Amino acid sequence: MSVHRLFDTVSAASRASNCAVTIRRPDDWHIHLRDGETLKAVLPFTTAQFARGIIMPNLVPPVTTTQAAAAYRDRILAARPEGSDFTPFMTCYLTDETSSDDIERGFQERIWIAAKLYPAGATTNSSHGVTSLKRISSVLERMERIGMPVLIHGETIDPQVDIFDREAIFIERDLLPLMARHQGLRIVLEHATTTESVDVVRANAARMAATITPHHLIINRTSLFQGGLRPHLYCLPVAKHERHRLALRRAATSGDRCFFIGTDTAPHIRSRKEATCCAAGIFSGATALQTYVQVFDEEEALDRFEAFASLNGARFHGIPPNTGTITLERKPSRVIAEVGVEDEEIIVFRGGESLPWSISGVSP
Ligand code: DOR
Ligand code: ZN
Numbered sequence: 188m189s190v191h192r193l194f195d196t197v198s199a200a201s202r203a204s205n206c207a208v209t210i211r212r213p214d215d216w217h218i219h220l221r222d223g224e225t226l227k228a229v230l231p232f233t234t235a236q237f238a239r240g241i242i243m244p245n246l247v248p249p250v251t252t253t254q255a256a257a258a259y260r261d262r263i264l265a266a267r268p269e270g271s272d273f274t275p276f277m278t279c280y281l282t283d284e285t286s287s288d289d290i291e292r293g294f295q296e297r298i299w300i301a302a303k304l305y306p307a308g309a310t311t312n313s314s315h316g317v318t319s320l321k322r323i324s325s326v327l328e329r330m331e332r333i334g335m336p337v338l339i340h341g342e343t344i345d346p347q348v349d350i351f352d353r354e355a356i357f358i359e360r361d362l363l364p365l366m367a368r369h370q371g372l373r374i375v376l377e378h379a380t381t382t383e384s385v386d387v388v389r390a391n392a393a394r395m396a397a398t399i400t401p402h403h404l405i406i407n408r409t410s411l412f413q414g415g416l417r418p419h420l421y422c423l424p425v426a427k428h429e430r431h432r433l434a435l436r437r438a439a440t441s442g443d444r445c446f447f448i449g450t451d452t453a454p455h456i457r458s459r460k461e462a463t464c465c466a467a468g469i470f471s472g473a474t475a476l477q478t479y480v481q482v483f484d485e486e487e488a489l490d491r492f493e494a495f496a497s498l499n500g501a502r503f504h505g506i507p508p509n510t511g512t513i514t515l516e517r518k519p520s521r522v523i524a525e526v527g528v529e530d531e532e533i534i535v536f537r538g539g540e541s542l543p544w545s546i547s548g549v550s551p
Contacts, residue, residue, distance in 0.1 A: 206517040207547065208480065208489055212238040212509035213496035215475070217338070217377055217398045217449030219243045219468065220263060220275075227266045228528045229454050232472040234273040236546065238509045241338070241449075244280035244303055245312035251280050253293040260298075272551055276300045276504075278338065282315050283322050287329035294335045300504060301336045301375070302326075306344045306357075310423040311453065311467050313340070320365050327369050336373040336504070341384065342424055351408065354424050355383040366391065375503070378403065378451045380424045382434040388445050389438075396503045398449020399439045401478035402469050402536055407432045418460045419534045422453065423467040440483055442491035447500035450475040456531040471536040474522050477544045478537065480515045484544070511551040520545035 215237040220226050233240060242263065244250035250259055256277040263275045277299040279290060285302075293299045304323075305316030317323050330337055341362060342353040366374070371394065376384055379397035388397040402422065407429045411420050420426065438446050452475065453468030460466060471478070476496070483492040501508045524539030525532040 206484070206489075207514055208492060208516075209512050209514045210493035211497040212511045212513050212549065212551070213448060213476065214238055214500055214509070215240040215448055215450050215452070216375070216500045216504075217241055217243065217400075217451050218472070219245070219451070219453040221454060222246055222259070222262065225454060225456075225528050225533075226262065228526050229452070229470070229472055229533065230263065230266050230273075231268045231271075232526070233452065234267055234271040235549075236472070236476045236513075238272065238511065238551075239274040239276060239506075241301065242275045242277055244278045245305065245310075247312055249280035249282075249312065249315050250277070251282055251285065251315070253279075253289065253296065253298045256293065256298050278303045280305070280315065281317055281323055281326065281337075283318055285323060285326050287326050290326055290335065291329055291333055294330075294333055301338050302330065304337050304339045306340065306342065306361075309340050309342045309344050309353075311455075316340075320361055324368065327365070327372055331369045331372040334373065336375055338375045338377050340378075340423075341376050350425055351427055354379075354381050354427075358383050358387050362387065366395075373503075375449075377449060378424060379435065379438070380427050381431045385434050385438045389443065392443070392445040396445045396447060396499070397438070398451070398500075399435055399446055400449065400451045400469075401471050401475045401482075402426070402451075403432065404436050404439060404482045405432075405478060405537075418462075418465040419536070420469065421460075421465050421467055422451065422469045425467075436482060436486055439479075439495055440486040440488035440491055442488070442494045444494070444499045444502060446495060447503065448475075448479065448496050449500075454526075454528075454533045456528060456533055457525075458531060460534065469536050470526070470533050473526070473535045474537045474542065476513075476515065476546060477520075477522070477542045480544045481542065484517065511549065513546065513550075514548045516545050516547040517543060518545050518547070519543055
């Protein structure tokens, strides 16, 4: 299936001429690398595209201590392909028991650069997450004081709320009150999927940003049912109505500082996806940049691609942009369909397709 072709907005003819774009090397501000054999299998795809990245802490068990974060960082560094200079930035998984002193120590010692807030049970490996935002008020207060950002999975965990409304309801019931309680807290609303998210981020851009995934720019909720149920397009937050996808495309390609890359690449082996109860997560690590640049091309916004891919996120996190460059070319190339892990495989987002854009070179 060719998902992206369903939604192409510009005719192929208008993009027929050759084109190449060179930008500073980009960073991925939201990555699931897992651990062990999966880490080894998926990491080379991320390092081929991105210079640095924020690593999600939802391992089993989750990364809740400085010691666990430092050990995980060492395993990632050791798993990098030969010659890779990829830098992982670690995060702390917030629980009801997180201590403010531990949070601050890890931040001051540069073990982690942010904390991840999963509402308990909202998504994959989030059962140790926060059961009530008020319970972690003192931690958030400390983070506010030391300038440490919180990365929020913004979905309500109220089971009565329709799954397509969980992000918008979270904003109304949880996020806005939290922002009123912590007026200086720096916040990233992760994997934004709705117009409501785009609006709240824009309105609070002085201290707030959103990451946007490649898949939410390409698929809408109908794509999940295209010719049958598509487990490999299921992630959380789930893809929404077409009007939200269009709003995300406008936000990403606006060049506004408050929007940047966060692929949310989230590998699961095939048997966990093609299952009675399919795990949430899309493995976009191998095709993320080709997808993003295609979207910018379709929206006639290639001149704003570097801001979204390589500048805005670094600025938000107070880190200098990368000095090397990457070149992408409007030249079709077929991407791999799957990645082997032990005796199973992980299906690649848009894998096996001929994508209109390719990565043609990286200079570090
Ligand atoms: O689809 C998702 N998969 N969303 C998340 O928030 C977590 C992720 C995972 O870890 O698989
Ligand atoms: Zn994620």
